[in-house]
Amino acid sequence: MHPLSWLRKLLGFIFLGLWLSLACAQTATPPLMLAQVWRTGMPLQDYWVSEKYDGVRGYWDGRQLLSRGGIPIKAPAWFTAGWPSTPMDGELWAGRGQFGHAQSTTAQTAPDDAAWQRMRFMVFDLPTAPGNFDQRLPVLQRTVAALDQSWVQAVEQRKLGNEAELQQWLMQIVKNGGEGLVLHKGSAPYRSGRSDDLLKLKPFDDAEARVIGYKPGRGQWQGMTGALLVQSPDGKQFSLGSGLSAELRRSPPPLGSWVTYRYQGLHEKSGLPRFARFMRVRNEPGFEPSSAPR
Numbered sequence: 001m002h003p004l005s006w007l008r009k010l011l012g013f014i015f016l017g018l019w020l021s022l023a024c025a026q027t028a029t030p031p032l033m034l035a036q037v038w039r040t041g042m043p044l045q046d047y048w049v050s051e052k053y054d055g056v057r058g059y060w061d062g063r064q065l066l067s068r069g070g071i072p073i074k075a076p077a078w079f080t081a082g083w084p085s086t087p088m089d090g091e092l093w094a095g096r097g098q099f100g101h102a103q104s105t106t107a108q109t110a111p112d113d114a115a116w117q118r119m120r121f122m123v124f125d126l127p128t129a130p131g132n133f134d135q136r137l138p139v140l141q142r143t144v145a146a147l148d149q150s151w152v153q154a155v156e157q158r159k160l161g162n163e164a165e166l167q168q169w170l171m172q173i174v175k176n177g178g179e180g181l182v183l184h185k186g187s188a189p190y191r192s193g194r195s196d197d198l199l200k201l202k203p204f205d206d207a208e209a210r211v212i213g214y215k216p217g218r219g220q221w222q223g224m225t226g227a228l229l230v231q232s233p234d235g236k237q238f239s240l241g242s243g244l245s246a247e248l249r250r251s252p253p254p255l256g257s258w259v260t261y262r263y264q265g266l267h268e269k270s271g272l273p274r275f276a277r278f279m280r281v282r283n284e285p286g287f288e289p290s291s292a293p294r
Contacts (some may be wrong), residue, residue: 028070029068029069029070030059030061030068030070031127031192032057032059032068032089032192033089033125033127033190033191033192033193033195033197033198034192034193034194034198035182035198035199035200036194036195036196036198036199036200037199037200037201037205038181038183038200038201040163042196044160044163044166044183045159046185046186047183047185047186047199048133048137048157048158048159048183048184048185048186049157049158049159049160049166049169049181049182049183049184050124050155050156050157050158050182050184051155051156051173051178051179051181051182052173052179052180052181052182052200052201052202053091053093053122053155053178053179054093054096054097054098054099054102054178054179055091055092055093055099055122056068056073056091056092056093056102056103056106056284057089057090057091057092058073058089058090058091058092058106058121059087059088059089059090059127060083060087060088060089060090061087062084062086062087063085064080065080065092067106067284067287068284068287068288069287069288073092073106074108074109074110074111075106075111075116075119076111076113079111079116079119079121079151082147082149083147083152084143084147086128086129086143087126087128088121088123088125088126088127088140089123089124089125089126089127089190090121090122090123090124090125090155091122091124091155092105092106092119092120092122093119093120093121093122094118094119094120095118096176096177096178096179097177098118099280100280101115101118102119103282103284105118105119106119107283107284119151120151120152120153121151121153122153122155123140123143123144123152123153123154123155124140124154124155124182124184125140125184126139126140126143126190127190129190131189132186132187132188133184133185133187133188133190133197134186134187136190137157140154141154157184166181169181170201170202170203174203179202180200180201180202180203181200181201181202182198182201183198183199183200183201184197184198184199185197185198185199204262204263204264205262205263205265205273206260206261206262206263206279207232207260207263207273207289208232208233208258208259208260208261208282208289209230209231209232209233209238209240209258209259209261210230210233210256210257210258210259211228211229211230211252211253211254211255211256211257211259212229212231212237212255212256213255214226214227214228214229214252215227215228215229215241224246224249224250225244225248225249225250225252226241226249227239227240227241227244228240228241228244228252228253228259228278230259230261233289236271236272238272238273238276240259240261240277241278242276242277242278243261243279244278248278253281257281257282257283258281258282258287258288258289259278259279259280259281259282260279260280260281260282261276261277261279262276262279263275263276263277
């Protein structure tokens with residue numbers, strides 16, 4: 001082989017490798033902390049407690065906003081102007097009961113300026129800051145305060161004395177239209193994956209499943225969708241009919257889409273959710289569930 005031909009091939013492989021590396025880096029899933037479920041009797045004094053905001057997870061990597069699945073979120077330039085090179089983890093939130101607005105706004109390929117005016121970035125951690133959460137929290141608060149932007153807010157964190165106080169705050173949040181609470185272990189480093197370092201507490205269980213089919217409606221739903229046939233991440237299949245609106249029965253979520261449902265525990269023998277009820281479609285960019293119901 002001619003030396004120049006060999007050199008051209010070598011350079012081609014090098015450039016191909018660099019291109020693939022950059023492509024992978026741009027689509028890498030953020031290494032997010034994920035929450036387990038709070039269990040009665042856990043050491044509450046070890047945790048900071050905050051409201052669980054019902055929005056879309058947003059990860060600022062120092063350059064751009066990413067979804068939970070690593071897809072860039074197209075926010076207007078003014079929304080992220082002046083943000084630090086330090087990564088920030090938070091929730092893109094439009095207010096209590098406004099999940100639909102948050103989801104549709106963050107899913108747009110061309111940002112709607114008016115829609116983003118209603119959005120806030122609720123920052124709850126600094127993934128690359130040194131130390132445990134007790135040490136990261138004041139750094140987070142100073143970082144957000146320095147931005148001086150009304151749409152970027154540090155999530156309020158509280159210490160509670162006992163489980164009665166925890167349940168009382170949960171009931172207050174839910175009564176006012178909130179989703180629940182999050183508990184963040186003070187001694188925990190920021191590490192990806194699901195662990196007891198991060199816990200959630202809600203008045204019901206919820207999880208995600210993928211739509212794999214439809215069951216025909218009967219009676220008043222004749223000619224429409226009676227139920228969605230869905231499959232959980234661990235392969236279990238079941239039907240979701242309760243909670244579907246008339247609009248969704250006429251035009252159901254497409255095959256392959258993810259939906260969120262609530263339920264009350266699992267059947268002991270089958271492991272299927274009890275009293276499963278449809279909540280909403282999950283169509284934020286790159287959404288993938290991280291686990292099956294527990």
